[in-house]
Amino acid sequence: MIESVIKCPCGSTDTHLSSVEVFSRADEAKTGLHAKISVESQPSSFTYDNEMDGNPSSRRSGIILHCWCEHHDPDDPDDKDDFDVYIQQHKGVLYTSLQLLSDDEVEVYGFPVVTP
Numbered sequence: 665m666i667e668s669v670i671k672c673p674c675g676s677t678d679t680h681l682s683s684v685e686v687f688s689r690a691d692e693a694k695t696g697l698h699a700k701i702s703v704e705s706q707p708s709s710f711t712y713d714n715e716m717d718g719n720p721s722s723r724r725s726g727i728i729l730h731c732w733c734e735h736h737d738p739d740d741p742d743d744k745d746d747f748d749v750y751i752q753q754h755k756g757v758l759y760t761s762l763q764l765l766s767d768d769e770v771e772v773y774g775f776p777v778v779t780p
Contacts, residue, residue: 670749672733673762680704685728687719696725720761721752 669677682704689696695714702709720726729749736745748763 670729670731670762672731672735672747674733674735676733676735678734679731680734681729681731683730685718685730687716687721687726689716689719689725692723719752720750721754723755724753726753727751 670679671677672679683700683702685698685700687696687698694716696716697712698715698719699710699712718728720728727750729751731747731749732745733747750759750761750763752759752761
């Protein structure tokens with residue numbers, strides 16, 4: 665088994681998982697199964713639909729891990745504390761990327777995200 669730690673772009677390993685989204689579909693299908701599990705809300709919640717909006721893969725299945733970092737001030741709009749880890753299948757290859765999120769910009773680290 666290979667283990668690795670997901671770090672915030674600031675370098676901290678004090679990160680938390682807030683929700684997970686899974687997109688499953690046949691090759692280039694317009695609809696499929698989209699499931700979201702929110703673990704930060706109490707009680708945890710589970711929702712699903714057939715929409716592929718937000719799928720990191722333009723052709724197949726994808727997973728998004730929604731995360732946040734303890735070392736950022738969530739009340740400061742200039743201090744980005746949320747980031748997403750994308751796993752996407754594209755033409756037989758699995759890609760991963762990390763996006764640091766804010767209201768006005770997205771920074772991508774790692775492999776580029778193939779937008780649908």
